Amino acid sequence: MTLMPSIHDLFEQLGLENTDNGIDRFIERHKGLENSVKLEHAPFWNPSQAQFIQRALAEDAEWAEVIDQLNTRLR
Template identity: 65%
Template sequence: MDLTNPSFKQLFDQLGLASDHQAIDRFIEEHKGLDSTLKLQQAPFWNPTQAKFIEDSLNEDAAWAELIDQLNNRLR
């Protein structure tokens, strides 16, 4: 997977989620309003593998980190 400029589609693919535009919008709409005291990776809708991927990507400032931050903002 080319991660030069990863996209939301690629992030959702990596998380094992449906990744078409409508599915991404639906996921965000369904999970919007995430408690501001929770870290994104602690959200109850992630499975352990997804949560670990998010946590590791943020800790390592990986290519995914910026998109994960954007997703975090959209879910708040």
């Protein structure tokens, strides 16, 4: 059985602080993303982060579910 990645795993993959406090601070700082903006086009990602998110969503990769959760929390 393969475990699905967690929000902590996603933040680590993106090179961001992946502690509970670090994740909460990131979400608080960037919360309010307009619904018309796709998550991978959000202005706070660097190019490699945006590419990772775009590719993971396009491939419906194992990361897609946790990316969708982050997307919801950022709206």
